[in-house]
Amino acid sequence: NGYGGGASHLITKEIDHSLQLLPISNFLTSGSTIQSTSQSDESSSSKKKNSSADTQNAESIFREIQFAFLKFFTSILENYANKYTDKQRKNDPELRHKEYVFFRENRQVQQYEFERERFLDEGIDSKFRPWVEKLVGTQIFAAFCQEREELLERQSDAIPFEIQYFDEELIAKKNRSTLRTKKIKTEFLDDRSLDVKSVFVANPPNLNDLDQSSYVYTTFPQQLKTSRFGAIRKIQPPWSTRRDKPALARTKS
Numbered sequence: 001n002g003y004g005g006g007a008s009h010l011i012t013k014e015i016d017h018s019l020q021l022l023p024i025s026n027f028l029t030s031g032s033t034i035q036s037t038s039q040s041d042e043s044s045s046s047k048k049k050n051s052s053a054d055t056q057n058a059e060s061i062f063r064e065i066q067f068a069f070l071k072f073f074t075s076i077l078e079n080y081a082n083k084y085t086d087k088q089r090k091n092d093p094e095l096r097h098k099e100y101v102f103f104r105e106n107r108q109v110q111q112y113e114f115e116r117e118r119f120l121d122e123g124i125d126s127k128f129r130p131w132v133e134k135l136v137g138t139q140i141f142a143a144f145c146q147e148r149e150e151l152l153e154r155q156s157d158a159i160p161f162e163i164q165y166f167d168e169e170l171i172a173k174k175n176r177s178t179l180r181t182k183k184i185k186t187e188f189l190d191d192r193s194l195d196v197k198s199v200f201v202a203n204p205p206n207l208n209d210l211d212q213s214s215y216v217y218t219t220f221p222q223q224l225k226t227s228r229f230g231a232i233r234k235i236q237p238p239w240s241t242r243r244d245k246p247a248l249a250r251t252k253s
Contacts, residue, residue, distance in 0.1 A: 074166075074173050076132060079123040080114075081148075081167055103152060112152045114145040164188040198238045206230065 082101040089095045098105070102119045103112045116136045124132050135141055151159065168186040175183045 070169065074169050076124065076128055076135070078170050078173060080119060081170065082123070100152075103149065105152075110153065112149040114149060161188070194239045196238050198236070200235050200238060 080102060083099055084095050084101060089098070100112075102115050102123055104115050105112050120129055120132060120136065147160070147163065151163065165188060168189045171184050172186050172189060174180055175186070
């Protein structure tokens with residue numbers, strides 16, 4: 001279970017499916033899927049027939065799990081990047097040179113620091129505090145803060161995609177509120193330049209001029225025969241080209 005759109009709203013979904021959970025490292029690459037376990041000794045032909053449907057079903061389940069975690073963390077951390085309003089900064093002289101509520105700037109060393117205790121006091125629902133107290137003490141949350149602290153220190157417009165994505169998910173969540181009359185744009189989430197616009201179907205292997213249809217090697221060949229290389233076909237990318245992803249730079253110990 002995870003917390004959904006509001007503090008009191010719970011996401012409860014029973015998934016009637018047997019899963020063989022994989023190490024978390026398996027999910028760090030794009031396109032990873034959860035493999036489903038077979039409940040019966042099906043024949044080889046039946047497994048091949050149903051493999052495509054099983055893969056799609058497992059992928060769908062994995063996406064549902066991802067979405068549940070995303071909704072949970074956007075509810076817990078929705079205020080972490082809050083900024084002072086122009087009115088607040090105008091009325092309070094101490095806030096005139098401050099931008100973020102929970103990121104404190106140390107001007108002497110020119111570094112930012114996320115104020116964990118203040119965030120626990122002011123940035124979350126009191127119902128969440130016991131769990132969030134554990135969260136803010138973890139190494140992964142320290143890395144979460146460090147990436148954003150260093151981004152503020154660099155004052156760079158090249159924001160890494162993963163930070164843009166999460167922060168705009170927070171904005172989109174707030175935009176869905178009926179209390180917000182002025183919606184904020186989410187240009188990164190609305191960007192469709194990487195949508196797949198075409199599909200390139202590769203030709204099957206060319207068996208012409210081969211001495212036999214199959215070969216068995218004890219090891220991978222140390223040298224390939226260049227005479228068997230064919231001409232490389234040029235294809236257009238199936239999506240629009242765009243700038244490279246800005247890299248995260250960690251300099252603090």
